[in-house]
Amino acid sequence: MQTLEDTTKSEVEFVTFSAGEQSFSIEITQVREIRRWSPVTALPHAPHEVLGVMNLRGSVIPIYDLAARFGLGQTPENPRNVIVVAMHGGQTVGLLVEAVSEILSVSREKIQETPDIRSEVARQSITGVIPIETGMTRVIDLGAVLHPSNWSVA
């Protein structure tokens, strides 16, 4: 039985990870799995943040370098890098990040609106920020990451 308290609390869970030495997070409901890095196949003429495609049990999924996507430079090769496999609107994609930090459970009202920032990319792709012990984490709008209204040409 759901109590009144449960419905008003409305806790949301996020997976937080670091990319370009910053903390990002996406809602746990969008995350399918977290995998070790494995070599990708490059795509012709792809934008710099699309590293290529990878075989995920028979599906071909594109891998995005999240740091590069946010203009924080290419993620350096490191065996500790992981790929966060996420779903968005029927699309399955992989996000290359430096490390996954934690699962964060917060109530909705803790999520703050993104302050007025100048970066076009950040403003479009970050829906809000959540204060955490080590500072804050940026909540990603996966749709905006995958389908930017105008691509930042490298």
Next chain:
Amino acid sequence: MSNPILDTFFEETEELLESLAEGLESMQGAEFDKETVNSVFRAVHSIKGGAGAFKMTELVNFAHSFETVMDAVRSETLALTPQIMHTLMRSADCLADLVDAARSGRTISEEVTSGFLTALQACMGEGEIEAVDAWDNFEFNAVTLDIEPINVDAPAVATMETTAASDTAQVQIGFQIDFRPHAALFTNGHEPALLFAALGDLGQMTSRIDMTKLADWSDFDPTEPRLSWTVDLRTDESEISVQEVFEFVHGLCDLRIKPLMGPPPSPNPELSAEGKSATNKSDAGPAPTVVADISSPAAIAMAAAPSTAATPAVVVAAKAKAERNDDGSDAKAPKATLRVDLDRVDRLINAVGELIINQAMIAQRLQDMTSTRDDDLVMHIEDYRLLARDIQEGVMAIRAQPVKSLFQRMSRIVREAADATGKLAELVTSGEGTEVDKTVVERLADPLTHMIRNAVDHGLESRGARGAAGKPPMGTIRLSASHRSGSVIITVKDDGAGLNRPKILEIAKRKGLIAPEAELNDAEIDQLLFMAGFSTATTISNLSGRGVGLDVVRNAVQALGGRISIATTPGHGTEFTIMLPLTLAVMDGMVVTVGGQTLVVPITSIIETIRPLPTDLHRIGTDETLLSIRGRMIPVVDVARSLGFPSPGTHSAPLLLLVESEKLGECALVVDSVQDQRQVVIKSLESNFGSVPGVSAATVLGDGRIALILDPDAIAGGRATSNYPMPNILSNAGRTAYANA
């Protein structure tokens, strides 16, 4: 909200229309059996029946007229003239349209159907098609919903006669019913008790059994019923209601219904309102006849004299079995089929694809472990490979379906095109049983329709011209399908005049499609037909000139991974040949290395692999190269560079793949090396990413890594170098046909 029974109706109707078309088709031939005509009749009849259930008035009315004519043909009261045959064929088309309209909730203008209805009517001579019954005109009126179970005592407890009434004012208070069942009444499954129960529902009933015929036992015939009843029914109901009770037994009994006279009903509420129980036992007077309780099982049993033992026993089931066995060789017996959700099949295909890749990975690993070579293991892996192939073939076969339904639709196209152009044309099909992937069948419908129309419209000459050329007035369009070395070949061939090459050339020049001074050989001229915006029709006919040209056909075929070619013989006709892969899920590919990347090139587009002599290569401009081969110059395309991969630079003697391209004709692709030739499972890039210029799809190699499948047309046509991302850069949206996952 969908109604599952309605879905069933449309599904079934689809099949019925198919067998209707098939039946009519064979009725056109010289020899056909009665069963063919029967099956055509039944198809129309069943469509009418189902449509009636859903109150699809237009469809029912049309099917009714159609059925009436078919019935006349079936009973041979109507001779099957070519004119009537034509009307039947066109009516089948109209019926299909009405079904379509009903499905999409559209209505078809009455003008359209009335033309066909008039034609059907004309088949029958004068006024012989009766209008279909109105919906509510049922043959029976439901008595009431709650017929009570037979109550042994209530309605018909036999009583004394009520003739003692001596009141002066006699009025009709109901009916007197004389009822003597014949033997057939019982053999037809009727029970007098049920009839009485139904009468009892109408009012208050008393009955007498006349058993006089039982008296003489000497000539007792057990099959002849011996009882008759006289029933007095006090009721306000009309005689029609009483007749209705006996509706089903009419002709199976002697029945007389007379008015029952008597004193006006007393205001006894028991009689007027609830007069269902016969309780007026108090009536005085002598009993003139033998009184029996007609509801007693014994009396009924006596009445139901025909005995089961008297009739010869026939083992029904065994007889039916035998009949069916006799039919065993009949090819018309439908095969048992199973309807499966397409998603499930595709999931299975995907899984099998994985299995094949998995097998390849294991085999590769094993090959790498040369030190620990185990012959047994090698053999088992080989078995594994063969089994995996078997499973793959089996699974692919699930998606395969014969082109028959597609071909059947084309005969309608020929009829319409012939009617519209005033030509005579017939379609001759062969290889209808050839199986192709379901998606191929579906996507081939539009291009094939267009080609067939073209064949009638442009291919065939006018009747006059055919006569002048000594040809029969009836033109022939041949449509055939066959399998050839892992591909499906579909040809459309007309026996018309052949391509008019000077005219094609002239039009192309006039429309600015080619330079006015261009010199083209015959093959090149033929290829002009596939250029966008080309149309040879001098007058814009009803059929062509719709802005759809052969270029669209070609694009559609290429989107399916196929190729189309054309051959013509002046005076004898033109033949289009479509070559398609058997399935869209796998294809034969050549695995090559380009700029350090592994790529797959579809085998269908490769003409040959060559390593030319340095002297065969000619630089032109700053960075273009031409290959001279067999006396011709063809462009050389650096694949690595056009894909944006690091290019190793110009070789003095590069490895070239000669491919056929849509825009440039032949063209040579530069690759680093050829690794292998194998079947690859096609994986969509679109579903998770989007289209990539120069790449049609991807596949998974034996090591689990992904290799991109090259789109040779895009590479050769220079469309791979466009800016990214431009999802629509491939003019050909249908390229997603490779999509499989």
Next chain:
Amino acid sequence: MTLKVLAIDDSKTIRELLRSVMEEAGFDFESAVDGVDGVERYAEVRPDVVITDINMPNMDGYGVIDAIRKGDIDNQVPILVLTTESGDKLKARARDAGATGWIVKPFDDVSLVSVIRRVTGMVA
């Protein structure tokens, strides 16, 4: 006891329609796809009432009636004929063949159920 109905019709649409009406009325419903199948199913199912179409492949409705009436399994079972025709000729023909009654398509559920009750004397 639940009334058991066997419907014989080559049209799946009609079978499904009958099924929905019969099951709604609380009857047990069985069906067969043509005359031959119908006669076989009849022996297996032993229905309380048979509903059969007339125009069917392999064996038509008259054949079904004939087989049941001449058979030794409950050969006086009520048999109702489904017909789209309403002409007297066809009714007479069905009756002569041994049909108990008829139902004219398109049928509605109330009259269908009532006619079944009428020839079987049973409520669901």
